Amino acid sequence: MGKRVRREESLSRDRIIAASIALLDSRGEDGLTFRALSERLATGAGAIYWHVENKGDLLTAACDAVVARTMAPCAAGASPEDTIRALALGLFDAIDAHPWVGSTLTRAAGQAPMLRIVECLGQQVRALGLSDEDQWTAASALLHYILGVAGQNAANTQFARAHDIDRSDFLGAMATVWSQLDPNEYPFTRSVASRMREHDDRADFLAGVDLILGGIASRRGR
Amino acid sequence: MGKRVRREESLSRDRIIAASIALLDSRGEDGLTFRALSERLATGAGAIYWHVENKGDLLTAACDAVVARTMAPCAAGASPEDTIRALALGLFDAIDAHPWVGSTLTRAAGQAPMLRIVECLGQQVRALGLSDEDQWTAASALLHYILGVAGQNAANTQFARAHDIDRSDFLGAMATVWSQLDPNEYPFTRSVASRMREHDDRADFLAGVDLILGGIASRRGR
DNA sequence: ACCTGAACACCGTTCAAGT
DNA sequence: ACCTGAACACCGTTCAAGT
Numbered sequence: 036m037g038k039r040v041r042r043e044e045s046l047s048r049d050r051i052i053a054a055s056i057a058l059l060d061s062r063g064e065d066g067l068t069f070r071a072l073s074e075r076l077a078t079g080a081g082a083i084y085w086h087v088e089n090k091g092d093l094l095t096a097a098c099d100a101v102v103a104r105t106m107a108p109c110a111a112g113a114s115p116e117d118t119i120r121a122l123a124l125g126l127f128d129a130i131d132a133h134p135w136v137g138s139t140l141t142r143a144a145g146q147a148p149m150l151r152i153v154e155c156l157g158q159q160v161r162a163l164g165l166s167d168e169d170q171w172t173a174a175s176a177l178l179h180y181i182l183g184v185a186g187q188n189a190a191n192t193q194f195a196r197a198h199d200i201d202r203s204d205f206l207g208a209m210a211t212v213w214s215q216l217d218p219n220e221y222p223f224t225r226s227v228a229s230r231m232r233e234h235d236d237r238a239d240f241l242a243g244v245d246l247i248l249g250g251i252a253s254r255r256g257r
Numbered sequence: 258m259g260k261r262v263r264r265e266e267s268l269s270r271d272r273i274i275a276a277s278i279a280l281l282d283s284r285g286e287d288g289l290t291f292r293a294l295s296e297r298l299a300t301g302a303g304a305i306y307w308h309v310e311n312k313g314d315l316l317t318a319a320c321d322a323v324v325a326r327t328m329a330p331c332a333a334g335a336s337p338e339d340t341i342r343a344l345a346l347g348l349f350d351a352i353d354a355h356p357w358v359g360s361t362l363t364r365a366a367g368q369a370p371m372l373r374i375v376e377c378l379g380q381q382v383r384a385l386g387l388s389d390e391d392q393w394t395a396a397s398a399l400l401h402y403i404l405g406v407a408g409q410n411a412a413n414t415q416f417a418r419a420h421d422i423d424r425s426d427f428l429g430a431m432a433t434v435w436s437q438l439d440p441n442e443y444p445f446t447r448s449v450a451s452r453m454r455e456h457d458d459r460a461d462f463l464a465g466v467d468l469i470l471g472g473i474a475s476r477r478g479r
Numbered sequence: 480a481c482c483t484g485a486a487c488a489c490c491g492t493t494c495a496a497g498t
Numbered sequence: 499a500c501c502t503g504a505a506c507a508c509c510g511t512t513c514a515a516g517t
Contacts, residue, residue: 046501069491079502081493086500090491141363144412145431150438150446157445171452174445176402176465183405190366209367216372223379223396224372230393243398250472268482291510301483303512308481312510483516490509497502 046078048086048096055097056133063196064135067094095146098139102148105129109155115162116248122155123181123244127237130185137189141182153178165255173251180247184240207232268300270308270318277319281357285418289316289357317368320361324370327351331377337384338470344377345403345466349459352407359411363404375400387477395473402469406462429454 054075058067069080069090076083087093105125113121130137143149153174160174195205213221213228276297280289291302291312298305309315327347335343352359365371375396382396417427435443435450 068489070489073503079504080491081503082501084492138363141360141408142412142415144409144416145434150443154443154446157449161445167452171449171456172461172464172468174449175461176468179405179409179465180398180402181405182408183401183403186363186404186408187366187401190364193364194366212367213372221372221376223383224376226389227379227393227396230389234393239394239397242394243401246394246398246472246476247469248472249475250468250470253471253475254468290508292508295484301485302510303484304482306511481517483514485513485515487512488510491507493506494504495502496504498500 046076046082046086051076051083051086051093052096052100055093056100059097059135060133064138064193067097067135091142094135094139095143095148098136098143099146099148099151101129101133101136102126102140102151106151106155109158115159119156119159119177119248120241120244122159123177124237124241126152126181127184127188127240130188131237134189134192137185137187138193141186141189152181160251163251163255165251169251169254173247176247176250177244180243184243188236268298268304268308273298273305273308273315274318274322277315278322278355281319282355286357286360286415289319313364316357316361317365317370320358320365321368321370321373323351323355323358324348324362324373328373328377331380337381341378341381341399341470342463342466344381345399346459346463348374348403349406349410349462352410353459356411356414359407359409360415363408363411374403382473385473385477387473391473391476395469398469398472399466402465406465410458 051072054072055067058071058075062071067090069083073080073083083093087096105128106122109122130140140148140152156177157170157174160170160177163170163173165173191205192202195202198205200208210228210232213224213231216225216228218225273294276294277289280293280297284293289312291305295302295305305315309318327350328344331344352362362370362374378399379392379396382392382399385392385395387395413427414424417424420427422430432450432454435446435453438447438450440447
């Protein structure tokens with residue numbers, strides 16, 4: 036029993052990355068293990084190290100594969116603002132579908148996936164007609180905002196998974212806790228609890244992007 | 258040899274948290290271990306579990322201790338905008354001093370430290386005189402931007418530490434890589450490489466906050 | 480009530496040995 | 499060149515046993 040199935044294709048970096056993505060998607064961030072991975076690939080743990088430097092490398096590569104797909108249609112025909120919105124939403128949706136991308140992105144400072152995002156965003160920001168310094172400010176503000184949302188989304192999903200509850204149930208429970216806070220100590224949080232329950236993550240995310248775009252526009256207009 | 262020193266004070270949650278912060282500061286995120294902690298506290302691993310639920314709980318508590326200090330002067334006399342700037346900078350500096358706070362914050366969705374930040378920011382946003390919906394949008398945009406920067410800062414420091422190089426050397430090396438990218442594939446990133454080398458993290462962070470505040474102001478003015 | 484520390488069930492990574 | 503899989507040095511967490 037449990038006799039290991041002999042694999043058909045030979046091992047390769049791409050097959051390892053594909054299997055990692057599948058594992059990450061189905062079992063969450065903690066689900067990616069060299070043991071689980073080598074079982075799925077019908078090989079030994081050491082074989083994986085022939086194609087991959089270490090776990091961090093593997094995670095970054097998996098993240099990059101998803102980000103590359105998402106950022107592929109980098110240059111659209113629309114206005115820079117609309118393209119930025121589309122890019123941001125694409126990233127949001129990708130992270131929503133693969134929460135582990137959010138947390139991996141956070142840890143992949145200055146690596147391939149981040150480069151892709153910086154470049155795509157930057158090209159559109161550049162088309163906005165700002166000074167060099169404002170370009171840098173605008174691009175990094177957008178980037179950091181997106182990464183912030185990405186990280187939070189990933190954390191929410193991960194928490195819900197770890198406690199084996201539905202993501203929206205988790206947010207609902209959070210709203211309930213918030214609404215019961217001491218009104219003297221937490222007036223704002225309390226007042227915003229009901230909005231937290233019914234809010235639309237995606238719409239709120241886009242509203243934040245628009246806020247930053249608005250800030251950029253008002254700088255340009257000075 | 259290595260005879261363990263008998264501790265003088267009795268164990269308590271606060272002492273455990275203080276020791277955790279010291280460990281995290283001196284040895285980085287991976288330095289916090291139940292083994293290292295129990296050695297430093299001259300006790301057994303199990304004893305710690307009497308006062309603390311698990312490692313996540315410990316990390317969140319340590320994070321909360323730092324955030325609480327930082328957010329203490331929540332209500333200043335200045336204008337809401339200036340107070341928001343001060344709060345954001347305070348958080349930036351705290352995370353700069355304790356990089357692990359950045360990554361812990363990211364994973365502590367909806368928990369105590371996050372609540373403090375939301376409340377402090379929210380109170381100032383509220384004083385800005387926006388509609389309820391705009392308040393929510395503004396507060397969460399600011400929060401996510403701050404968290405995004407926090408996460409990146411933490412990642413940069415962690416990476417530098419792991420590779421045993423100076424943080425600024427790391428950023429310098431990144432700038433060099435960027436400046437050597439293919440100008441056809443990465444025109445923006447390449448053009449911005451020199452700025453990356455000489456930039457001031459803190460000033461850039463504040464410029465981003467100002468951009469968001471500008472976006473808020475322009476919405477209010479409509 | 481609080482502490483001890485061995486034991487358990489995992490990890491990522493390495494490496495001699497095979498093909 | 500590529501793969502095997504046992505072994506190593508760690509983890510977080512538990513728990514019977516002590517005080």
